[in-house]
Amino acid sequence: MADTCFASGLPKAAGLGLRMPHIPAVLQQRPEVAWFELLADNHLPQGSFAYRQACAVAEVYPVCLHSVNMNLAGVDALDFAYLQQLKWLQFDTSAAWISDHACFTCYGGAHSHDLLPLPFTEEAVAHLAQRITQVQDFLGRSILLENVSSSLQYQGNEMTESDFLIEVANRSNCRLLVDINNYRVNEINFAVDAWAELEKIPGALIAQIHIAGFEKTEWGAVDTHGAPVSEEVWQLLAKLLQRHGTMPSMLERDNDLPKLAVLLQEYEQLSHCLANNTKLSPQAGEGRHGIYPA
Amino acid sequence: MASIPLKLKDWQRKIIESRPGPEFRPAGSASLEQVFALYQNNRNGSRRRALVLSFPLLAKLMGRGRFEALCQAYIDEQPYHSGSLNYYGRGLEKYLSSEFLDQPDLGLFQLLAKFEWCLQELLLKPANIIVTMAQLQAMTEAQQQSFQLCFMPNYVALRSYWSLDALWLWHQQNLGSIQTLAAKNEAAGYNVAWLVQAELTDGGLPNSQMSDGVPSHNAMPTGVHIAVHYLNGLESELFEQLQKKTMFTLPDLWRLCETLKLDFPTTLQKLMKRQWLTCISAPGGANTLIETGYDR
Numbered sequence: 001m002a003d004t005c006f007a008s009g010l011p012k013a014a015g016l017g018l019r020m021p022h023i024p025a026v027l028q029q030r031p032e033v034a035w036f037e038l039l040a041d042n043h044l045p046q047g048s049f050a051y052r053q054a055c056a057v058a059e060v061y062p063v064c065l066h067s068v069n070m071n072l073a074g075v076d077a078l079d080f081a082y083l084q085q086l087k088w089l090q091f092d093t094s095a096a097w098i099s100d101h102a103c104f105t106c107y108g109g110a111h112s113h114d115l116l117p118l119p120f121t122e123e124a125v126a127h128l129a130q131r132i133t134q135v136q137d138f139l140g141r142s143i144l145l146e147n148v149s150s151s152l153q154y155q156g157n158e159m160t161e162s163d164f165l166i167e168v169a170n171r172s173n174c175r176l177l178v179d180i181n182n183y184r185v186n187e188i189n190f191a192v193d194a195w196a197e198l199e200k201i202p203g204a205l206i207a208q209i210h211i212a213g214f215e216k217t218e219w220g221a222v223d224t225h226g227a228p229v230s231e232e233v234w235q236l237l238a239k240l241l242q243r244h245g246t247m248p249s250m251l252e253r254d255n256d257l258p259k260l261a262v263l264l265q266e267y268e269q270l271s272h273c274l275a276n277n278t279k280l281s282p283q284a285g286e287g288r289h290g291i292y293p294a
Numbered sequence: 295m296a297s298i299p300l301k302l303k304d305w306q307r308k309i310i311e312s313r314p315g316p317e318f319r320p321a322g323s324a325s326l327e328q329v330f331a332l333y334q335n336n337r338n339g340s341r342r343r344a345l346v347l348s349f350p351l352l353a354k355l356m357g358r359g360r361f362e363a364l365c366q367a368y369i370d371e372q373p374y375h376s377g378s379l380n381y382y383g384r385g386l387e388k389y390l391s392s393e394f395l396d397q398p399d400l401g402l403f404q405l406l407a408k409f410e411w412c413l414q415e416l417l418l419k420p421a422n423i424i425v426t427m428a429q430l431q432a433m434t435e436a437q438q439q440s441f442q443l444c445f446m447p448n449y450v451a452l453r454s455y456w457s458l459d460a461l462w463l464w465h466q467q468n469l470g471s472i473q474t475l476a477a478k479n480e481a482a483g484y485n486v487a488w489l490v491q492a493e494l495t496d497g498g499l500p501n502s503q504m505s506d507g508v509p510s511h512n513a514m515p516t517g518v519h520i521a522v523h524y525l526n527g528l529e530s531e532l533f534e535q536l537q538k539k540t541m542f543t544l545p546d547l548w549r550l551c552e553t554l555k556l557d558f559p560t561t562l563q564k565l566m567k568r569q570w571l572t573c574i575s576a577p578g579g580a581n582t583l584i585e586t587g588y589d590r
Contacts, residue, residue, distance in 0.1 A: 044380070047419075050417065051420075069377035071377065082377070104306050107303075107307055107310040110310050111376065112309075112333065112337050113341065114340070116310075119305050121302070152318055152329050153321075155316065188322065189322050221321075
């Protein structure tokens, strides 16, 4: 029997990112997948065809939602119309949680359609924590905060990335979605030891894990979510799971989407990795919980 | 290096405006210019992908080079202030109309852009509760006078010189040279008006609810079916007028029929029979329109 992270959360098992082209096949074939992550922005607005597809998936499988437009660390005002759409979608799909990123996506109304990096400063910690608190108050639920890969850093960083994320999570009572691939990309780009950063994060703060592929360029690495997962990332995942026990882990594939059968093979590989982790998971009730009901 | 004080908002402004400075450290061996160009390319790439997804038939008929040039011009010149790319292509048809008036073959492209955008928007519209003749007949006259209706959101009225639905089907079924079909269409001189409907197809999955052959809005969607209903000129005029209204009453519909010299009972029967009307509010507060925040 699969463990659950929260009272009504995801099984502590491998999951899969479900993208629009594969939804009809999943609804028809009902593959054995423990849970799916849906890209929330692809399933809005409420009542649309894509929205109802998300609800159809959620009737069969446990799901969580992953969004990209909260602009959590932005200085522009929060978009409460957008947050309302997410709230409806979370309710209608009974999604375990919504996650978004430690980044900004727009400034002065100009949208980048990208996850832009932050300086790791006290000012940014305070701002991001306050924004997350506002979002959680509105949603009535805790959210997950994901680390991003970056091609740019602030010369005057006051702390490391993990120190930044831990401080934000502690102040806002959110949890973390740890993207191991993004730590690996930042390791290549800025010579920051990925494992040293990962092992700082308390296990009780981690609710979900992402792995994905990246591509090397002539000057560094870019997080493409389109290449196969690198050996280094698999090894970091294994070490993290050994340290903290099995937790919901997922392979992200957004570009160069292969056929569903290929994705399911990758899912099997991840399931095997989790199954090989012999460390017992913390029991429900131990560790740190968000202040909002699960 | 000594710390360079930088406010968060200045950091964000400089990145959005692509203004490199000494406070930034680029990745690996990249230059700041390369990194800022990467972010700019990412933004343009996301917008371009949204246009390709929304206008696949237009892209194919225009040809890759021409369509990419159109996309880049649209990206550079058309402001867009939403994080969601679902609606990014909304202005493309008007942009084509206004920018390329002197290019004769763009008549077809403009209509195709309008047609394909209609299909895109249909997928984003919520399904509402269909109103039936039985429901209307059960009301008092006073209730009928005030009952709020709107046109089914998954329908859109169009007019064009070409049989765009045939072109669309040709593209979907990948039947060979689409340019040949486009040329045939033009030579035949079609002048058609139609109503395009997007409806969910139900794969016969458990929990789907079918009653009287009408798919429930709770049915599990497995695909989208695009249906085209050919209209005469007056009917297309009526539907275009109805689409402009957020809501209307039966007296409003009667007045429209009078203006267009359409028989009101016959028109109402047709609308009801084909389930083209939905209700916004009924006496008693039931069947209210779902709030989507979507600007119809």
